[in-house]
């Protein structure tokens with residue numbers, strides 16, 4: 072398999088399948104395409120007509136979109152337990168994954184993923200509302216699944232992959248966390264695979280000005 076991704080410092084959608092594939096111990100090549108350069112679109116279109124990253128190539132199959140890739144991996148590698156076994160848990164997982172995938176626009180538009188940065192900014196009301204809702208999601212999951220392990224559904228699943236960039240954004244922008252949310256954030260940041268992505272991100276030299284809040 073080959074996973075085509077964007078800059079590790081900035082590409083939140085790319086982090087999601089990469090992290091899940093690494094945690095699941097899957098064998099794959101990765102290819103980074105630096106985003107928002109003059110030839111980026113042309114390069115992206117070589118891999119998928121959608122023209123965005125991430126893209127997963129598995130033999131003749133091309134899968135675009137982070138969530139579609141995660142779902143595919145969950146189905147293809149059941150032993151990796153990227154999806155919960157229980158149908159009700161799967162439904163709950165999909166509900167919070169879709170909420171992430173199709174929502175939180177104020178948070179996504181203001182708190183760009185930027186792993187090199189540590190900065191405190193005054194948050195607008197709509198971003199605060201998103202942050203509070205995300206904390207609720209994490210708290211509710213941790214309350215329900217705490218006895219099964221430290222991740223949202225106990226063991227690591229695609230839900231943790233979906234929220235991994237949020238963990239990083241909260242760290243970058245100094246969002247204060249306590250209790251279950253602080254523990255969850257620590258669990259995610261201490262994942263060896265997350266640390267490996269951070270190390271690669273920090274080494275990158277590309278700068279995307281729009282994602283660099285001063």
Ligand SMILES: N[C@@H](CCC(=O)N[C@@H](CS)C(=O)NCC(=O)O)C(=O)O
Pocket residue numbers: 077081082083084085106107112122123124125135136137138
């Ligand atoms: N909903 C898509 C979003 C993908 C996306 O917007 N990726 C960004 C990078 S994080 C991208 O490829 N931007 C380049 C462009 O739009 O030209 C997914 O989940 O994969």
